[in-house]
Amino acid sequence: MSEPCWRGCANLVCEATGGYERPLIEAAAALGLPLRRIHPSRARAFARAKAKLAKTDRIDAAVLAALAAFTADEPAPPLPSPAQRALAELMTRLGQLKDQRQAEQCRRERTESALVRRSIAASLALLDAQIREIGAALDEAIAADAERARTAALLRTCKGVGPVACRALLAWLPELGRLNRRTVAALVGVAPITCHSGSSIRSASITGGRKPLRDVLFMAALTASRHNPVFRSLYERLRAAGKPHKVALIAVVRKLVTTLNAMVRAGKPFQPA
Structure with a gap:
């Protein structure tokens, strides 16, 4: 043969x-x-x-x-397990349902027809039920896996990381705790990319990465910058230095991701120091 x-x-x-x-x-x-x-x-x-x-x-x-x-020297990423793919699909579906609900809510605000409003109300009730169902399935899948449950408990010790951010990290960033801080920041898409050429020097920017996860972590960073002393200090220091609000928040996202990565790698809860 x-x-x-x-x-x-x-x-x-x-x-x-x-x-x-x-x-x-x-x-x-x-x-x-x-x-x-x-x-x-x-x-x-x-x-x-x-x-x-x-x-x-x-x-x-x-x-x-x-x-x-x-690109022969680039290593192939490990294939996610069926359980990890199922978790990611649930999280993606939850985001789709929330987007549909937001769209329906915007339509309800603009319509004057009573029939259309009733139709939208029925659609919203169905979407809310499905969001609860998918959310419960996500929580059950996380609780059923001992390692994921431990990781979730660690993540929640950091003020600013709520249930939504915790689900997103577990579903969309299974590499958390296994990579160095630069690589994990690049995966999320919050690593600064410099653009210097000759006398042309532009501000560093971010691009690429896992946008759905970055969007969720942006909201988590917004909460952390207000209620977590460590991240609030970073945000206020950058703002005092003249950095725009969004630039300072992206820096908080980057520090949040690298901090969570270190926590999971060490197996230790969040420490303000």
Whole structure:
């Protein structure tokens, strides 16, 4: 029997396609193949760098093959467990339901028709019931896993991290406690990116990362900057130095993430000192 053609592959990549790539990634993991998922914007930028402006299936395949060779030294991230994927799906669904409820509430404020208002009220009642159901399922999944339950208890010792932020961290940042502070900040998308070239010096900015998680942690940082002395001190110091409100809050998010990462890694609750 001849050797399979993929046996000699040192590195494989595929584009993220909104979840449709998951069976391919799972099959590759079962076969021991080093398959990594690439963001489509990164693949497109690599194609432009190679002067490949056209986009066809054949060109895309050649670009991905070249990108696989170019990034061969990048380690493939570990495949999340089925339980972790289920937790992330529940958290994503909860966010979708909350977005739908917010949209319905905005529509209710603008409508004058009694029939439409009744329709919106029925929709809101259904959404509220589903939000409670998904929230309860999330809490049950966290409580059913001893390690997650311990991590959740640690996270909640930090004033500013409420139930919503705790769920989001457990669902969308399973690497918490296993990475260094720079890497975990980059995963969330709050690591400052400098843009200096010659005499042109622009302010550092943030980009990329896991936006849904960053949005949740932004609200957590807002609470922490008001009620947690450690983060309030940082926020007030930056504001006194002339930093804009949002810049100071992003710095609080970054310190919050790195602090929680250190807490989980050490297995110790939040210490104000």
